[in-house]
Amino acid sequence: MEVQWAGVEVPRMGPQHTAVGLIFSLLLGAWYVQGLEMSVGKIPFLQAVNGSTVLLPCTYLSCIGIKDLYFSWSFNENGTMQKVCDSYIVSEESKPDVSIYRERVEFIGKNIDRNVSILLWNITFEDAGEWTCFGRNPKEKGRNHSTIFTLIVVDELRVVDNTLTIIIASAVGGGIAGLMAFMLLKNFTLFVLAKLEEKNKECLVTSSGIDNTENGLSGSKADSKPTPKRK
Numbered sequence: 001m002e003v004q005w006a007g008v009e010v011p012r013m014g015p016q017h018t019a020v021g022l023i024f025s026l027l028l029g030a031w032y033v034q035g036l037e038m039s040v041g042k043i044p045f046l047q048a049v050n051g052s053t054v055l056l057p058c059t060y061l062s063c064i065g066i067k068d069l070y071f072s073w074s075f076n077e078n079g080t081m082q083k084v085c086d087s088y089i090v091s092e093e094s095k096p097d098v099s100i101y102r103e104r105v106e107f108i109g110k111n112i113d114r115n116v117s118i119l120l121w122n123i124t125f126e127d128a129g130e131w132t133c134f135g136r137n138p139k140e141k142g143r144n145h146s147t148i149f150t151l152i153v154v155d156e157l158r159v160v161d162n163t164l165t166i167i168i169a170s171a172v173g174g175g176i177a178g179l180m181a182f183m184l185l186k187n188f189t190l191f192v193l194a195k196l197e198e199k200n201k202e203c204l205v206t207s208s209g210i211d212n213t214e215n216g217l218s219g220s221k222a223d224s225k226p227t228p229k230r231k
Helices: 015-033 163-214
Strands: 037-039 045-049 054-056 059-061 069-077 080-089 105-107 118-120 129-137 143-154
Touching: 037 129, 037 143, 045 054, 054 143, 080 105
Parallel strands: 045 143
Antiparallel strands: 037 059, 054 118, 069 080, 069 129, 105 118, 129 143
């Protein structure tokens, strides 16, 4: 008895299904771009003097809005994440009731500005390290995002010596000024030479005309004497 295997042909996607798949991919990409983002600004670190008070900035952004947004601050203490504060923001119009778990910490964020920043009073060398701002937005199917702000604590701020920078800037500026002066002098010299050459040409033409006149050449003003007749 001969057994025959019947192959199953994989259905091909027609133009309509291809268009639907493309639209779905674009929508998915747009949703990803519009996802929740936590930010500590363009400079994610700060150097501050021991005993001072510093601001640890953090803002959130979501293009599709928030609902019951959860946010928190944590501190990396010797490899262990210690929660500093956390809360829920029901909506963009509501004010969060923040729970604080670390001393010398004050929440100063304003939800109207999408701000969840904290203030750290009388910092010590133990406060130096990475501070993480975290957020999770249920409206985006629980999408979450975090960002790190690094705090550097020093005894005193060092005055930066800008002598080398000033020397380099002065040298560059002097070089540019010298180049501009050279270009101006070059253009002026070429202009003077062009004028002199033009004047020399005029003198040569005038001199040639005078010579032709004195020698009685064609076009000159010398009197032509008739040839004497033979007898």
